[in-house]
Amino acid sequence: MPLFNMKNHKKAGIAALLMILAGGLLSASGNKEISSERGTLPIPPLLEGENLNLVMQRGELKLPMGTSKTMGFNGNYLGPTIRVSDGDFVNFNIKNTLGEDSTVHWHGLHVPAEYDGGPHQVIKAGTTWKPSFKIDQKAATLWYHPHLLGKTAEHVYNGMAGMFYIEDAYSKSLLIPQKYGVNDFPLVIQDRKLNNKGQFIYSPGRSDIMRGYIGNIVLVNGAYEPFLEIKKGTYRFRILNGSNSSIYKLRFSDKRKFTVIASDGGFLPRSFNTASLVMAPAERYEILVDFTEKGKSSLITEIYNGDTFKTMDFTVSDSKGTFYPHPAAFTYTPVAYDTKKNIKRTFRMETRGMGGFIINGKSMDLNRIDFSLKKNSTEIWTIESVGMGMMGIPHSFHVHDVQFTVLSVNGKKPGPLYSGPKDTVLLMPGDRIVIALRFQDYTGIYMYHCHFLEHEDSGMMGQFMVE
Numbered sequence: 001m002p003l004f005n006m007k008n009h010k011k012a013g014i015a016a017l018l019m020i021l022a023g024g025l026l027s028a029s030g031n032k033e034i035s036s037e038r039g040t041l042p043i044p045p046l047l048e049g050e051n052l053n054l055v056m057q058r059g060e061l062k063l064p065m066g067t068s069k070t071m072g073f074n075g076n077y078l079g080p081t082i083r084v085s086d087g088d089f090v091n092f093n094i095k096n097t098l099g100e101d102s103t104v105h106w107h108g109l110h111v112p113a114e115y116d117g118g119p120h121q122v123i124k125a126g127t128t129w130k131p132s133f134k135i136d137q138k139a140a141t142l143w144y145h146p147h148l149l150g151k152t153a154e155h156v157y158n159g160m161a162g163m164f165y166i167e168d169a170y171s172k173s174l175l176i177p178q179k180y181g182v183n184d185f186p187l188v189i190q191d192r193k194l195n196n197k198g199q200f201i202y203s204p205g206r207s208d209i210m211r212g213y214i215g216n217i218v219l220v221n222g223a224y225e226p227f228l229e230i231k232k233g234t235y236r237f238r239i240l241n242g243s244n245s246s247i248y249k250l251r252f253s254d255k256r257k258f259t260v261i262a263s264d265g266g267f268l269p270r271s272f273n274t275a276s277l278v279m280a281p282a283e284r285y286e287i288l289v290d291f292t293e294k295g296k297s298s299l300i301t302e303i304y305n306g307d308t309f310k311t312m313d314f315t316v317s318d319s320k321g322t323f324y325p326h327p328a329a330f331t332y333t334p335v336a337y338d339t340k341k342n343i344k345r346t347f348r349m350e351t352r353g354m355g356g357f358i359i360n361g362k363s364m365d366l367n368r369i370d371f372s373l374k375k376n377s378t379e380i381w382t383i384e385s386v387g388m389g390m391m392g393i394p395h396s397f398h399v400h401d402v403q404f405t406v407l408s409v410n411g412k413k414p415g416p417l418y419s420g421p422k423d424t425v426l427l428m429p430g431d432r433i434v435i436a437l438r439f440q441d442y443t444g445i446y447m448y449h450c451h452f453l454e455h456e457d458s459g460m461m462g463q464f465m466v467e
Ligand SMILES: [Cu+2]
Pocket: 394, 395, 396, 450, 451, 452, 455, 456, 460
């Protein structure tokens, strides 16, 4: 019974994974019914302008089941939605009051290496980091989160994440919903594992590191089963799988169809309609949904292990808002490549026994540059997830600084989800994905890694130098 219909991905891997998951995770639904207080969907405040201030701080998140100790940006949990435009010059002031070191990485952003916020740009406890750079990128829904070597998973799990929108002249000219918090909503979806006191504490065991630290509740924008009151009309949702290591399948309770218009790095060449969406950790998709009738519809998150959670409710009133046509196509320029001339590289993502997470046989070493490449060059990379029979586990592959074009998934043309700009792709056991990447403008050290954060923190990462 394959739970997820993933075109082109290998189904054998899914079956193998389900079998190993079946053992350990049946207890997951423990705390689900305790909800009594429910609120409206929290909308992260916008952070805009030339000078952007972020404070990394500790806090508390109150859920109906209990109160957890958390971390956030400018608040208790998660962070503001940063919104900038292509061409803007931005100056950040990022103060770390966590009492421990961390970093802030701009996931999906084309950015000078020294401001990338990876493991080399540590923000020491009590200090302030001041990256400043020009936004030079097309409209996209990106995000930001810590990236400290060995601590990324814990910091993200505790709540350190926020959305990072780029707009441009083209996106602003489109006839689509773009009023933030009115008809254009961020949805940061995250599962969290509550203990018997209703708190989430990051403490993965060895098998959690392998299989993923999978939760027993699902939060959206840091809230448990919130509701959103809307009028009849067309709504745009910018969805982030903000989990550490859970693949999600999203759908509506009433099986309604929606239109996918953008992936990680911006608009798709052609939009498409679907009733469900599979998302790996760190992937983003933008969707348009028409609510035509008064009533209620729920967003459902099915985690890869089969556990299914109502995530939020949409309460549609009788009043009429604005309907928008769903654009069929958008401008998108894929990475131009030449299979004869471009340098080719292969990345084999492999899990060896418990805790051995390697790429091309190596575990992450901050003192080792895995390879160098030339600025203003295009490369073709093949990423392979090495299956190990029953031990096969999924991975994802994320490259810093670039939005790449997927050329093939297991030898076939990619499906619609992978037809546009991407910075993160999902690899089921045995999968082989070929991508074209263009490196330009900046030199320095960037990272590539599995975005299952427990895998990343266990060594499934490498670094390259753009010269
Ligand atoms: Cu992985």
